[in-house]
Amino acid sequence: MATLIFKGIKKVYTPGDRPAVDDFNLQIKDKEFVVFVGPSGCGKSTTLRMVAGLEEITDGELYIDDILVNDMAPKDRNIAMVFQSYALYPHMTVYNNMAFGLKLRKEPKDMIDEKVRNAAQILGLTEYLERKPKALSGGQRQRVALGRAIVRNAKVFLMDEPLSNLDAKLRVQMRGEIIKLHKKIETTTIYVTHDQIEAMTMASRIVVMKDGFIQQVGAPKEIYDNPNNIFVGGFIGTPPMNFIEGKVDKKGIFTGEGISVKISKFHQELLEKKSYIDKPIVLGIRPEDIHDDEKAKEQFKDAIVKIVVDVAELLGSETSIYAKVGDSDVTAMIPARVDIQIGDELHMAFDMEKVHFFDQETTQRIK
Amino acid sequence: MRYDVYIHQDKILDDLGEIFDDLNNHTIIEHVADDLMKITILLDLEEELVDLNMVHASIMSDFGVDTTMVYVKDNVYYYLSQSLIIEKVRHLDTAVYDISGLLLELSKNKNTKVNIKRHMVDYIGQENIDTILMIAKKNMNLSVTAKKLYLHRNSLNYRIDKIHQKTDVDVKKFRGLRALVSILE
Numbered sequence: 001m002a003t004l005i006f007k008g009i010k011k012v013y014t015p016g017d018r019p020a021v022d023d024f025n026l027q028i029k030d031k032e033f034v035v036f037v038g039p040s041g042c043g044k045s046t047t048l049r050m051v052a053g054l055e056e057i058t059d060g061e062l063y064i065d066d067i068l069v070n071d072m073a074p075k076d077r078n079i080a081m082v083f084q085s086y087a088l089y090p091h092m093t094v095y096n097n098m099a100f101g102l103k104l105r106k107e108p109k110d111m112i113d114e115k116v117r118n119a120a121q122i123l124g125l126t127e128y129l130e131r132k133p134k135a136l137s138g139g140q141r142q143r144v145a146l147g148r149a150i151v152r153n154a155k156v157f158l159m160d161e162p163l164s165n166l167d168a169k170l171r172v173q174m175r176g177e178i179i180k181l182h183k184k185i186e187t188t189t190i191y192v193t194h195d196q197i198e199a200m201t202m203a204s205r206i207v208v209m210k211d212g213f214i215q216q217v218g219a220p221k222e223i224y225d226n227p228n229n230i231f232v233g234g235f236i237g238t239p240p241m242n243f244i245e246g247k248v249d250k251k252g253i254f255t256g257e258g259i260s261v262k263i264s265k266f267h268q269e270l271l272e273k274k275s276y277i278d279k280p281i282v283l284g285i286r287p288e289d290i291h292d293d294e295k296a297k298e299q300f301k302d303a304i305v306k307i308v309v310d311v312a313e314l315l316g317s318e319t320s321i322y323a324k325v326g327d328s329d330v331t332a333m334i335p336a337r338v339d340i341q342i343g344d345e346l347h348m349a350f351d352m353e354k355v356h357f358f359d360q361e362t363t364q365r366i367k
Numbered sequence: 368m369r370y371d372v373y374i375h376q377d378k379i380l381d382d383l384g385e386i387f388d389d390l391n392n393h394t395i396i397e398h399v400a401d402d403l404m405k406i407t408i409l410l411d412l413e414e415e416l417v418d419l420n421m422v423h424a425s426i427m428s429d430f431g432v433d434t435t436m437v438y439v440k441d442n443v444y445y446y447l448s449q450s451l452i453i454e455k456v457r458h459l460d461t462a463v464y465d466i467s468g469l470l471l472e473l474s475k476n477k478n479t480k481v482n483i484k485r486h487m488v489d490y491i492g493q494e495n496i497d498t499i500l501m502i503a504k505k506n507m508n509l510s511v512t513a514k515k516l517y518l519h520r521n522s523l524n525y526r527i528d529k530i531h532q533k534t535d536v537d538v539k540k541f542r543g544l545r546a547l548v549s550i551l552e
Contacts, residue, residue: 054433074431087424089386101429104382133421148428 002065002155002188004028004051009060011046011212020046022212024060028205031186033179037199038209038235044192047209048158051190053077064155077156080149084161086141087148088133094120095129098147112151119150122184123177139170143177150185157189163198175201196236200224208232226356230363233284233356239320239331242290244283245360248276254283258326262302264352271357274366281366282358287320289351290332300349307332307348312340321346370408372419375435375456377402382430386422399453423463433461437469440535446486451479466535467546474549483550491533496551498526499538503548507541 009024021043028034036044049055050062053074062069069077081087088097095116102112120126123143133141142162149157162178163171179202182189193199199206200220208215208223208231216228227233233241246256252268254261263271271277290305291297297304307323307330314336321332321340332348340346357366374383387394387406395407419436426434437456439447443466452469459472474480488496498516505511513523527538530547537543 052427053431054427077431079431081424081428083424083427085418085420085424087428088421089425090418090421091387097425100386100425104385104429145424145428148425 003030003063004156004188004190005061005063005066006047007061007063009047009050009062010058011043011050011055012058019058019212021050024214026207026214026217028188028190030188033182033189033191033202033204034207035191035193035199035203035205036207036209037193037196038215039194041211042209043212044194044207044209045160048160048190048192051077051156052079052081052158078152078154079156079158080152080154082142082145082149082157082159082162084164086133086138086145086165088141088144090133093130093132094125094136094144094147097133097144098151101148101152115151115153116147119147122150122181123147137170138166139174142166142174146178146181150181154187157187159189159191161193162191163193163195171198178202197238200236206236208235210235226365226367227284228365230282230284230358233358233365237286239287239333241284241286241356242328242330243358244285244325244328244330245280246283247278247280248357250277256283256326257328258324259305261305261350261352263355267352267355267357270366276357276359276366280360282360282363284356284358284365285350286354287331287333289354290330290334291349291351292332292334292337292346296349296351297347300352303350303352304347305350307346309340309342309344309346311342312337312344314338369441371439371441372406372408373399373437373439373452373456374404374406375402375459376404376426376432378432383426383434386426403453403456419463435459435461436463438463439466439469442533443535446483446490446534447473451483455479467540467542470536470546471549474546480550487534487550491530495526495530495533498523499530499544499547499551502527502538503544503552507539507544509539 006024006026009021010019011021012019024047036047038044046055050057053072057070064077089100092100098116098119099112102115120129123146125143125147128136128140136144163174166174175198191202203220205217206220206223207217210231216223216232223232223236227236230243244256244259246254246259248254248263248271252263254263305325307325309321309323311322313320317336318333319337319340321334323330323332358364359366376383383404384396387396393409397405399405419438423434423436426432435456437452455473473483501515502512505515509523510520513520516523531537536547538547
């Protein structure tokens with residue numbers, strides 16, 4: 001178990017090129033499960049590889065348990081890795097796969113046996129110990145790969161998109177298993193994914209990255225409720241947050257293409273204080289904060305917006321509505337309704353307490 | 368036929384041999400150079416070992432190093448010399464390359480490309496080369512390709528299988544076709 005400190009970490013592959021990771025500052029506490037999330041090419045895997053020692057750090061300092069590890073050989077860092085490609089030797093049995101790393105470290109045979117059987121028990125692999133990887137399912141293979149990490153008694157687990165090879169159903173199941181495993185062994189874990197659902201469901205803290213920079217660090221709920229910028233608001237959450245461009249006048253009316261709504265007193269004071277009155281801004285609202293019930297329409301009677309339905313999808317317990325407000329695409333999630341047709345005009349209430357406002361130029365949330 | 372895996376890693380080469388110890392007399396482990404190991408594996412084990420991506424990840428996990436791995440069947444030596452593979456493997460990114468990936472990398476050097484192309488023409492014949500290029504020209508539409516080559520569709524399939532057997536590259540797959548075209552065009 002360990003703490004990790006990233007101080008101004010930077011990675012440049014080719015001098016003169018844009019850094020793959022830049023100004024990366026983060027502290028990871030002991031036993032934490034931190035998820036790096038972001039689109040492809042955002043630098044999350046590069047950062048993980050720097051922790052593992054597979055990539056050199058161009059600039060900055062990386063500490064594991066207060067020891068500077070920039071120049072420490074990977075094998076001395078006591079880190080275990082789990083990858084998208086199952087880290088398994090195809091010609092070895094499950095037992096030998098788990099034991100191999102320990103044999104390399106010249107651990108005594110009885111100790112190896114104990115560790116392997118213990119890990120197999122934790123992961124429910126005891127009956128598969130004599131099988132070879134090809135006789136296992138994808139989920140079982142990844143469990144063996146996890147087992148190989150567990151037997152090492154590593155200080156830190158690094159997981160690089162470990163569930164990407166699995167089908168959707170198995171991924172959900174393995175997500176749960178990894179969380180349970182972390183609860184059981186409490187090893188500090190960094191988990192890299194581009195799947196924001198994995199990030200939301202697994203992390204004790206999420207690090208959202210884009211273009212090599214950290215966009216926001218926080219607990220899943222905190223990031224969901226208070227995104228730092230338009231990117232984070234759009235990336236975290238399914239369906240993503242809706243964004244509508246417009247201006248707020250002195251009376252506190254937000255006006256954009258096809259929309260004119262009264263904003264809350266809190267937001268009006270905030271925008272006044274930050275001098276955003278009559279300046280171009282972006283309103284952000286989550287799909288579940290757009291309502292069609294009478295109670296909400298009464299509560300937010302100054303924030304009723306006319307929308308034209310593009311598509312209505314009944315998902316069982318709820319209906320997602322894809323619609324247009326002026327030129328902007330808007331998605332709303334409302335309780336299940338079957339009577340909504342394409343082309344329908346609906347009047348929906350925006351929960352103005354829950355909207356966010358972003359600077360149109362910097363894309364940062366106004367706070 | 369045999370199956371060769373070239374592993375480039377300058378720090379822990381000696382230890383890497385241990386991975387293949389389990390295969391006992393099914394493998395021949397050679398240290399081609401200080402930083403390069405060649406493991407020859409009998410073909411009947413190919414099926415089990417085909418996913419070298421797993422071995423690659425395992426080496427990273429066990430040894431904490433990234434490696435470059437190239438794996439080829441021995442029929443590729445009819446158009447690709449071992450010395451060329453050995454020379455090239457050191458300059459590749461750390462990853463796993465099959466023959467298609469390797470050819471694509473080799474095609475980036477004009478002299479190398481011309482050299483391989485010459486050997487390939489001698490080995491598989493101009494008729495097969497024309498077939499490969501026509502498949503590419505017709506966007507992998509095999510029916511149209513067969514028509515253009517005045518072949519029955521089954522004859523085209525037969526030719527494609529022959530090309531696959533000889534070069535170990537499957538031109539029915541985009542990766543394979545792309546690799547061969549990058550050498551032949």
